[in-house]
Amino acid sequence: MSLLKQYQEKYFRKFLNEFDKTVNDLFPDKISDLKDIFRYHLGLNDDPEKQGKRIRPLLTFLCTEGCGGIWESAIPAAIAIELIHNFSLIHDDIEDNGMSRRSKQTVWVKWGLARGINSGDAMFTSAFIALNKLEHKILSESLIDAYKLLSDTCLQLTIGQQLDIEFETRENITIADYYRMISGKTAALLSCCTQMGALISGLGLEDQMCYSKFGNEIGLAFQIYDDWLGIWGDPMVTGKSASSDLVEGKKSLPILIGLEKSKRFQERWLRKAITQDESATLAEWLCEDKVEESVMKEFRNWNCRALDTLSSLRCDKDIRSALFELAEKLLMRNR
Amino acid sequence: MSLLKQYQEKYFRKFLNEFDKTVNDLFPDKISDLKDIFRYHLGLNDDPEKQGKRIRPLLTFLCTEGCGGIWESAIPAAIAIELIHNFSLIHDDIEDNGMSRRSKQTVWVKWGLARGINSGDAMFTSAFIALNKLEHKILSESLIDAYKLLSDTCLQLTIGQQLDIEFETRENITIADYYRMISGKTAALLSCCTQMGALISGLGLEDQMCYSKFGNEIGLAFQIYDDWLGIWGDPMVTGKSASSDLVEGKKSLPILIGLEKSKRFQERWLRKAITQDESATLAEWLCEDKVEESVMKEFRNWNCRALDTLSSLRCDKDIRSALFELAEKLLMRNR
Numbered sequence: 001m002s003l004l005k006q007y008q009e010k011y012f013r014k015f016l017n018e019f020d021k022t023v024n025d026l027f028p029d030k031i032s033d034l035k036d037i038f039r040y041h042l043g044l045n046d047d048p049e050k051q052g053k054r055i056r057p058l059l060t061f062l063c064t065e066g067c068g069g070i071w072e073s074a075i076p077a078a079i080a081i082e083l084i085h086n087f088s089l090i091h092d093d094i095e096d097n098g099m100s101r102r103s104k105q106t107v108w109v110k111w112g113l114a115r116g117i118n119s120g121d122a123m124f125t126s127a128f129i130a131l132n133k134l135e136h137k138i139l140s141e142s143l144i145d146a147y148k149l150l151s152d153t154c155l156q157l158t159i160g161q162q163l164d165i166e167f168e169t170r171e172n173i174t175i176a177d178y179y180r181m182i183s184g185k186t187a188a189l190l191s192c193c194t195q196m197g198a199l200i201s202g203l204g205l206e207d208q209m210c211y212s213k214f215g216n217e218i219g220l221a222f223q224i225y226d227d228w229l230g231i232w233g234d235p236m237v238t239g240k241s242a243s244s245d246l247v248e249g250k251k252s253l254p255i256l257i258g259l260e261k262s263k264r265f266q267e268r269w270l271r272k273a274i275t276q277d278e279s280a281t282l283a284e285w286l287c288e289d290k291v292e293e294s295v296m297k298e299f300r301n302w303n304c305r306a307l308d309t310l311s312s313l314r315c316d317k318d319i320r321s322a323l324f325e326l327a328e329k330l331l332m333r334n335r
Numbered sequence: 336m337s338l339l340k341q342y343q344e345k346y347f348r349k350f351l352n353e354f355d356k357t358v359n360d361l362f363p364d365k366i367s368d369l370k371d372i373f374r375y376h377l378g379l380n381d382d383p384e385k386q387g388k389r390i391r392p393l394l395t396f397l398c399t400e401g402c403g404g405i406w407e408s409a410i411p412a413a414i415a416i417e418l419i420h421n422f423s424l425i426h427d428d429i430e431d432n433g434m435s436r437r438s439k440q441t442v443w444v445k446w447g448l449a450r451g452i453n454s455g456d457a458m459f460t461s462a463f464i465a466l467n468k469l470e471h472k473i474l475s476e477s478l479i480d481a482y483k484l485l486s487d488t489c490l491q492l493t494i495g496q497q498l499d500i501e502f503e504t505r506e507n508i509t510i511a512d513y514y515r516m517i518s519g520k521t522a523a524l525l526s527c528c529t530q531m532g533a534l535i536s537g538l539g540l541e542d543q544m545c546y547s548k549f550g551n552e553i554g555l556a557f558q559i560y561d562d563w564l565g566i567w568g569d570p571m572v573t574g575k576s577a578s579s580d581l582v583e584g585k586k587s588l589p590i591l592i593g594l595e596k597s598k599r600f601q602e603r604w605l606r607k608a609i610t611q612d613e614s615a616t617l618a619e620w621l622c623e624d625k626v627e628e629s630v631m632k633e634f635r636n637w638n639c640r641a642l643d644t645l646s647s648l649r650c651d652k653d654i655r656s657a658l659f660e661l662a663e664k665l666l667m668r669n670r
Contacts, residue, residue, distance in 0.1 A: 026490065031515060032497040091456060095449035114430035114500045117452055118493055121426060124459060125489035132483050140475040147482050148467050154460035155361065158453055162367040165449045180366060 003318060004325040011061045011071060012054070018075050019082065020044055022130050033111070037119040038126075041107050042086055052102060056081045056193045058326065063197025063211055066319035074200045076133035080150060081193055083127035088157060088189075090120035095165060124154075138200055145199055153192040160184020167251045178256055179220070186226075187219025194218075203314070210313055217306035221331050224299045227252035231283050232292065243279035254286055254295050262289035303331050338653060339660040346396045346406060347389070353410050354417065355379055357465050368446070372454040373461075376442050377421055387437060391416045391528045393661065398532025398546055401654035409535045411468035415485060416528055418462035423492060423524075425455035430500060459489075473535055480534055488527040495519020502586045513591055514555070521561075522554025529553075538649070545648055552641035556666050559634045562587035566618050567627065578614035589621055589630050597624035638666050 001009075023044060027035035038044075043051035057078035064074040092098070093106040094116050100106060108116025131150060134143050163181040167173055194215030198208040229238050230245035231254050238244075245252045258265040265285050268274070274282060286292055310323055336344075358379060362370035373379075378386035392413035399409040427433065428441040429451050435441060443451025466485060469478050498516040502508055529550030533543040564573050565580035566589050573579075580587045593600040600620050603609070609617060621627055645658055 027494075031512075032494055032501060034494060034497050088456075091452050095452055112500075115497065117426050117430055118496050118500060121423075121455075121459065122490060122493035122497065124456065125486050125493060128463065128482065128486035129490060132479070132486065135479060140479060144467070144470060144475060144478055147463065151460050151463035151467070155457060155464060158457035158460060159362075159367055159369060161453050162369050162450065162457065165447075165453060166367060177366075 002325060004322045004329070007062060007065075007319070007322050008058060011058065012048070014072065015054075015057055015061070015075060015078060016048065016051075019079050022079050022133075023126075026126055026129065033115070034119055034122050037107055037111060037115065038123060040104075040110070041090060041119075041123075042082075043102065050102065054082065055326075055330065056085055056189065059190065059193040059215070060197050062319050062323055062326065063194045064200050065197075066313070066315040066323065067198045067201035067203050067207070067211070068316070069197065069201025073134070073137045074197060076130055076137070077146060077196045077200060078193075079133075080127040080131040081189065081196065083123050083130060084150070084154060084157070085189060087120045087123035087127065088161070090116060090123065092161070094120075095161070134200070138202070142199060142202065146196065149192060149195060149199065153188050156184040156188035158184075160186070160188065168249075173251055173256060175253075175256055175260075178251075178253060182220060182223040183216070186223040187216045190219035190222070191215035207314055210309065214306060214309040214313060217302050217309055218327055218330065221299055221302035221306055224253055224295065224302060225331055227254060228292075228295055228299060230254075231286070241276065243276075243283045246274050246279045246282055247276055249273055253298065254291055257294045258286050258289070258291045261291050261294065262286060265289065265291070299331075303327075306331075337660060339657045339664070342397060342400075342654070342657050343393060346393065347383070349407065350389075350392055350396070350410060350413060351383065351386075354414050357414050357468075358461075361461055361464065368450070369454055369457050372442055372446060372450070373458060375439075375445070376425060376454075376458075377417075378437065385437065389417065390661075390665065391420055391524065394525065394528040394550070395532050397654050397658055397661070398529045399535050400532075401648070401650040401658065402533050402536035402538050402542070402546070403651070404532070404536025408469070408472045409532060411465055411472070412481060412485075412531045412535060413528075414468075415462040415466040416524065416531065418458050418465060419485070419489060419492070420524060422455050422458035422462065423496070425451060425458065427496070429455075430496070469535070473537070477534060477537065481531065484527060484530060484534065488523050491519040491523035493519075495521070495523065503584075508586055508591060510588075510591055510595075513586075513588060517555060517558040518551070521558040522551045525554035525557070526550035542649055545644065549641060549644040549648060552637050552644055553662055553665065556634055556637035556641055559588055559630065559637060560666055562589055563627075563630055563634060565589075566621065576611065578611075578618045581609050581614045581617055582611050584608055588633065589626055592629045593621050593624070593626045596626055596629065597621060600624065600626070634666075638662075641666075 023035065023038050023042065060074050060078040060081060061071040065071045089101065090107050093101060094108045094113065098106050099109055107119060127150065131146060134146060160181050160183065163177070164185055167181065191212045192215070195208050195212035198211040227245070230250065230252055231243050235242045245255065255269070259269060262285060265282060268282065306327060307324070310320065310327065313320070358370065358373050358377065395409050395413040395416060396406045400406045424436065425442050428436060429443045429448065433441050434444050442454060462485065466481060469481060495516050495518065498512070499520055502516065526547045527550070530543050530547035533546040562580070565585065565587055566578050570577045580590065590604070594604060597620060600617060603617065641662060642659070645655065645662065648655070
């Protein structure tokens with residue numbers, strides 16, 4: 001069994017038990033349907049394999065143990081981060097008009113808009129309640145730092161999301177704007193996981209910032225790769241239609257670079273919405289005009305940076321290997 | 336000038352300056368429209384008289400000073416609570432389809448649904464960021480208690496809101512259900528204000544709970560009075576149409592008691608929606624059948640309890656008088 005898999009097995013049984021218990025403790029009596037909505041969206045009633053990958057808790061535990069901390073002490077933080085991730089999905093699904101997620105109806109489709117918004121809010125605040133269980137496991141000053149880290153991260157997350165929404169109707173988005181958007185929307189929470197591990201283990205701010213940097217770089221590489229998949233990914237594997245981002249008009253990195261580097265793509269894009277039929281041709285143009293190459297270059301750049309940072313981290317040897325494995329898994333998903 | 340007015344003048348200049356500064360510091364560069372949305376919804380660009388009553392900060396400062404604390408040290412907490420109150424208004428307006436607030440378009444009407452939801456989320460997390468400024472002003476343990484108080488309060492708030500939404504489509508709501516709903520939706524945040532004052536002043540949990548009780552009782556009385564206004568309030572004063580809760584089919588306390596105590600009201604209510612034309616007659620029935628009397632009895636009960644609790648609080652003499660004045664103002668609004 002791979003090293004990563006071994007750690008995962010070591011962590012997940014106890015983590016999932018505590019996660020389940022935390023959610024039940026939030027709603028001791030059945031007076032509203034919030035508990036049902038939480039359990040449904042968090043997948044707590046589903047088979048562990050169908051529950052989503054729980055990448056963020058895994059990253060948090062690995063970084064805690066890698067820094068010499070006790071992984072169990074990070075459980076409240078891992079639960080808090082997983083709740084934040086899931087709250088943001090509930091609200092994103094409303095904002096993007098998303099009907100299904102993980103092969104199930106989204107919360108707002110199943111329970112209506114009002115309950116969808118409000119249960120996301122309840123999940124958001126539950127993250128801060130969950131975090132409080134770190135009390136007496138770490139120093140009070142560290143717990144305050146953890147609150148600060150989590151709330152600052154959430155602000156970055158909402159700023160990134162706001163930019164993503166604004167980009168839909170904005171022209172002239174630069175590559176710098178794009179990086180600002182994905183830094184918040186995708187990288188901030190992954191960076192929170194890795195920094196949180198270092199924080200909980202009692203490392204100082206300097207080491208924490210190295211861990212944060214690693215999480216940020218992984219996050220940027222991850223999002224760029226996701227953007228690549230949105231145009232050139234195999235529909236059988238991604239579960240989306242081919243070149244879906246072209247048809248949806250999403251201003252992802254390939255589009256932004258395409259608008260800069262390919263005249264024929266720019267002309268066609270600005271004229272009117274792209275149909276499914278022509279999307280393959282446009283994806284082809286982007287390859288011929290070296291746009292795909294540029295996207296992959298950006299990806300490889302962040303990928304290398306992440307792995308360099310990982311190599312230089314103060315970290316347990318086996319955990320470092322597991323983190324390399326995790327990075328590879330995240331960044332080489334089914335091309 | 337009344338004692339309350341004197342305290343208000345003492346607090347508000349500095350509070351509003353700090354509030355303004357906190358919001359600007361959250362968004363140092365203009366990369367998204369979040370800062371504009373915050374300033375618009377929080378009324379920071381409006382005349383102080385049009386900004387909303389800022390009842391919650393006022394209550395927080397009075398309780399802090401009443402407990403022997405320095406009111407200025409509570410500014411971060413008052414800002415946090417005001418942000419939570421306003422985040423909940425942004426989302427409530429979407430959930431209730433509300434088009435205007437304080438004579439302005441609501442955020443979601445002006446900026447769209449997606450940005451409305453997300454800017455509410457950003458305001459929510461900003462409350463926790465604002466709270467962190469208590470660091471070094473109070474003990475670390477007290478700051479952790481403040482985080483705990485704020486996050487527990489937000490959970491109560493969302494549970495109350497969820498019940499309110501569920502009640503729209505649920506039958507057989509009991510008076511006990513109603514109290515559970517308003518305890519969360521209205522009383523929890525007022526109770527947080529009063530307890531926060533005691534917490535910040537360094538009082539122990541027992542005194543904090545007395546302050547919390549006072550806030551809770553004020554909150555319940557306030558909401559019941561609001562329900563009374565929703566049927567018998569003067570449209571010229573409330574700014575809503577007469578008997579608006581009857582026409583909107585809102586399951587407020589007069590309706591719930593009416594369904595229990597008045598056969599003719601029950602029959603008419605269950606048959607079909609009530610029109611504006613017949614609402615005056617139904618409001619009259621509720622008076623004749625002693626429903627209005629019962630509602631006022633509930634109100635007076637909570638009002639008396641709140642004032643009794645206030646009398647028994649450990650509190651500075653002048654501040655206690657100002658709190659009596661505030662309670663009277665809140666609970667005797669323009670009948």
